[in-house]
Structures are given as structure tokens and as C-alpha cells.
Amino acid sequence: MTKERPYVEKTVAMFTGLFIKANLFESAPSALSALIVRYVGTVKSPPARYVIDPVTYVFGVESEMHDGFGDDSALCHWRLLTKDDAARKLRQDYHIPETQEIPRNLMRDADTHGNIDPGSDRKVEALVLTRSYAHLADKIFADSIRRKVGLRALGQADFGVDNGVLDDFVGKVIDYQQGTLKRCFEGVKYQELGETLPGPAYILSPYFYIKSDESLEFMTSIWHSFDAHQVANGAAVTMVSKSYFMNSWREIACALSHLEAKTVMIWIPELQEDLATQDELVAFGQFVHTLASSNRLVINFYGGGFSMSLLSYGLAGLMNGPGYGLQRSAIPVKGGAPAASFYIPTLGVRSGVLGALQVMMSNPLIGSKQDFLDHVCSCPICRTAMSKSADDDYATAFWNYYGELVPSKTPGSNRLVPTRDATDRNAFHFLLARLLEFRAERQYSPAGSLQQLRTYRKSWPGRSGEHLDTWVRALVALENGE
Numbered sequence: 001m002t003k004e005r006p007y008v009e010k011t012v013a014m015f016t017g018l019f020i021k022a023n024l025f026e027s028a029p030s031a032l033s034a035l036i037v038r039y040v041g042t043v044k045s046p047p048a049r050y051v052i053d054p055v056t057y058v059f060g061v062e063s064e065m066h067d068g069f070g071d072d073s074a075l076c077h078w079r080l081l082t083k084d085d086a087a088r089k090l091r092q093d094y095h096i097p098e099t100q101e102i103p104r105n106l107m108r109d110a111d112t113h114g115n116i117d118p119g120s121d122r123k124v125e126a127l128v129l130t131r132s133y134a135h136l137a138d139k140i141f142a143d144s145i146r147r148k149v150g151l152r153a154l155g156q157a158d159f160g161v162d163n164g165v166l167d168d169f170v171g172k173v174i175d176y177q178q179g180t181l182k183r184c185f186e187g188v189k190y191q192e193l194g195e196t197l198p199g200p201a202y203i204l205s206p207y208f209y210i211k212s213d214e215s216l217e218f219m220t221s222i223w224h225s226f227d228a229h230q231v232a233n234g235a236a237v238t239m240v241s242k243s244y245f246m247n248s249w250r251e252i253a254c255a256l257s258h259l260e261a262k263t264v265m266i267w268i269p270e271l272q273e274d275l276a277t278q279d280e281l282v283a284f285g286q287f288v289h290t291l292a293s294s295n296r297l298v299i300n301f302y303g304g305g306f307s308m309s310l311l312s313y314g315l316a317g318l319m320n321g322p323g324y325g326l327q328r329s330a331i332p333v334k335g336g337a338p339a340a341s342f343y344i345p346t347l348g349v350r351s352g353v354l355g356a357l358q359v360m361m362s363n364p365l366i367g368s369k370q371d372f373l374d375h376v377c378s379c380p381i382c383r384t385a386m387s388k389s390a391d392d393d394y395a396t397a398f399w400n401y402y403g404e405l406v407p408s409k410t411p412g413s414n415r416l417v418p419t420r421d422a423t424d425r426n427a428f429h430f431l432l433a434r435l436l437e438f439r440a441e442r443q444y445s446p447a448g449s450l451q452q453l454r455t456y457r458k459s460w461p462g463r464s465g466e467h468l469d470t471w472v473r474a475l476v477a478l479e480n481g482e
């Protein structure tokens with residue numbers, strides 16, 4: 001989000017809402033609150049909306065282990081420190097009282113990555129918590145649970161059988177979303193501004209990754225507790241592994257359709273829509289359709305090309321950011337600028353710029369700039385790309401605009417990296433193309449969506465368009481109620 005800020009600022013008026021992750025709020029509260037205030041001030045009709053994603057699942061992700069030590073992850077990372085500093089920092093991060101020993105697996109020898117030599121004064125590596133997640137954890141967990149953060153993946157057992165503990169957690173997550181923006185303005189010059197800001201468009205339930213019957217049971221108890229808090233604009237968040245979803249989507253839909261919360265946000269991290277099987281897409285479509293038929297508003301957290309076609313089957317919305325594109329995996333990645341990758345709207349896939357160019361060049365229908373505009377994209381950014389040179393060589397025009405490279409600034413590296421401009425152009429094209437698709441698809445009937453996919457397939461007759469056949473078959477199966 002911080003990396004995506006320039007795009008958000010320039011395109012802010014076009015979108016129906018902002019989606020902000022709580023850990024980023026914790027790392028840059030003033031920048032993000034300023035962005036939201038500007039957004040709310042700029043976008044009046046329909047009024048600006050934003051959502052704060054509580055990202056609680058991060059605290060439930062199992063860490064990879066090597067020789068008894070955890071790996072770097074979004075939540076924790078190894079840092080070289082003196083022994084004393086390491087001890088101080090670990091006590092602070094994990095809330096370890098002086099009376100208690102520091103767990104051995106939080107410190108290791110910097111060279112061997114094994115146990116440290118107690119007699120040596122050399123520097124050590126300490127598994128410290130990432131500051132933004134540590135701050136978030138301070139705000140949403142009671143002390144008994146906060147002390148386990150980073151030491152183990154949190155799950156049902158940590159919240160015990162006493163519902164009071166779970167209710168307290170759920171209440172804190174709700175309060176966090178409702179109050180965090182207002183609290184940014186407390187005691188400062190613009191305190192009144194904080195009072196008048198609208199709350200988030202939806203309040204999201206806490207959520208953990210559903211992979212088994214036990215984790216579904218845990219999430220169901222979270223959803224029930226969330227219901228009991230009677231949040232008017234509550235959304236039950238459902239993050240579920242693809243394999244569990246395929247076995248149990250009916251049970252999940254049933255549990256969700258009995259909730260008071262009328263909005264469902266779904267995230268299946270491994271579902272890559274262009275690689276998915278027909279069965280997977282049909283199951284996903286039926287899930288959406290089942291919930292939409294029981295008056296649920298279903299929103300896909302990170303939807304791909306096929307999800308656009310599901311707008312006609314009751315999907316209410318989807319979210320896309322240039323940093324991750326069409327799918328987002330469960331393991332949170334650490335920073336890094338979004339790579340330059342190009343989205344081909346008519347194909348519903350996004351890949352590296354060179355890969356995208358190769359796919360286009362293998363398409364016999366694309367030989368000129370006009371062909372590019374007809375079969376790939378005709379958004380204003382692509383039109384600019386094609387108008388930059390006088391001759392009709394679309395490939396060079398494309399590469400000069402979206403694939404522009406400069407030598408890396410990293411010392412000792414002789415790699416070429418995308419220019420800032422090229423990265424921005426790819427990101428804007430992606431956001432704009434998705435928005436144009438969304439506006440069109442939202443108006444379609446199921447027959448219209450099917451027709452659209454068939455038209456796209458005609459633009460991509462070769463192997464690169466084969467997944468469109470799968471999408472077409474999935475829509476036909478949905479239409480026949482299979």
C-alpha cells in the first residue's frame with residue numbers, strides 16, 4: 001500500500017473504495033490517514049469508502065523450520081545484534097518478563113545458524129518481530145495471547161474453551177477498525193476532522209486460514225462471536241485453502257448463510273483462475289451463486305479474470321492492487337517494489353512484460369498497432385503507448401513504453417531493472433483496464449458474460465487462450481445448474 005500510494009493518489013476518484021491493510025496502518029499511520037482524508041474529501045458521489053483489513057491470519061501462519069529455528073517471515077525476521085541488545089529486544093517484542101528465560105530458538109549463532117556458545121561475546125542473530133505486526137498484536141490481543149505471537153501459529157487452542165477470551169479478541173478487532181483512523185487525529189490540530197470522518201464501509205471479522213474441519217469450526221465460532229457484537233455493516237471474512245474449499249464449499253456456504261452478517265468476503269489463496277480446472281471454477285461459481293441467492297453480498301478479496309464473469313452470477317465486487325495482481329498467496333511477502341508485469345485484459349492474465357510481448361507476438365491476429373488496440377487493450381495508457389512512434393511496429397512501441405529498462409542502482413549489480421515510469425505505466429494500465437472491465441461486466445447478464453468470453457477467445461485462437469475455453473465451459477456448466 002505504501003508502495004502503491006502514488007497509483008492510489010492518481011486514480012483515487014475512479015474506484016469504489018480503498019482497501020488498507022492494518023499492518024501498513026501501523027507502519028505509516030500518518031501517511032495513510034492523510035491519504036484517506038484526502039480521498040474522503042475528493043470523492044463525493046458516490047461517497048468515498050474504505051475498508052481496513054485486520055490481517056489476523058498472519059498470526060496463524062505456521063513458520064518454516066530449519067534445525068529447530070524458524071525462517072524469516074512477514075511476522076518475524078533474523079537480525080544481527082549484540083547478545084545484550086538481542087535479549088532486550090526479544091523481551092520487549094515477545095513480552096517476556098525478566099523472571100522468565102528467553103526461548104532458545106529465538107537466538108542463534110550468526111555464522112553456523114546453530115545454538116549459540118554461552119561463553120562467547122560475539123554478536124548473535126535474534127528472531128525479532130516485525131514492528132508493524134507487533135504494534136497490531138498489542139492492540140488486538142489480550143496479554144495471555146499476545147505473549148504467544150511469533151512463538152507459535154495461533155489457533156483455536158490458544159483462545160481456549162472460554163468464549164470470553166474469543167469475544168474479547170473479536171471485540172478488539174472490531175474496535176480497531178472502527179476507531180483507528182479517528183485515533184490518528186486525537187490530540188492533534190485536526191482533532192475535529194477525526195470526529196467527522198466516516199467509519200469504514202465494512203467492518204471485517206477477524207479471520208484465520210481455513211484448511212481443515214477444525215479450522216472451519218474455529219472460524220465458525222469467530223463468526224458467531226462477530227455476529228453477537230451486532231456490527232451493522234459486518235463482513236464475515238473467509239480465507240480458505242483451495243483443497244478444503246473443493247471438499248467443503250457447501251458446508252462453508254451453509255455456515256455463512258446462517259450468519260447475521262450480510263456480507264461475505266472470500267479469499268482462496270491458491271486459486272489462480274487462469275490455471276484452475278473447470279471443476280474448481282464451477283465450485284467457486286456455485287458458492288458465489290448460493291450465497292448471493294440467500295441475499296449475501298459476496299466480494300472476492302483478490303479476484304482474477306474469471307471472477308469478472310461471475311459479476312453476472314451474483315458476485316458483488318472484487319479488489320485488485322497493482323502490487324499483487326490477480327491472485328494473492330497465503331504467505332505474506334515482505335516489501336519490494338511491484339515488478340513490471342503487463343496485464344492482458346482480453347486474456348485475463350498478467351505476466352512479465354517480456355512474457356506478455358512473446359504471447360502477443362505468437363498471436364497471428366496481432367500484427368499492427370490497430371490490432372493491438374483491437375485485441376489487447378485500448379485504454380488511454382495503451383493508446384499513448386501506441387502513438388509514441390510513427391511506424392506501425394506495435395511490438396517496439398509496446399516494449400519502449402512498458403518494458404523500458406535502466407541499469408540497477410544496487411552496487412556491484414549489472415542487472416537491468418524496469419524504470420520507475422515503466423512500472424507506473426504497467427500499474428496504471430492494470431488498474432484502468434480492470435476498472436473498465438468491471439464497469440462493463442457489471443451490466444452483463446450471464447449470457448452476456450459468456451458472449452464476452454467467446455469474443456475474447458476469438459482474439460486468442462492459439463494455445464495462450466486455452467484457459468478461456470475452460471472459463472467458457474465453467475460458465476456453461478453454471479448456467480445449466482450442474
Ligand SMILES: [Zn+2]
Binds near residue numbers: 378379
Ligand atoms: Zn491498456
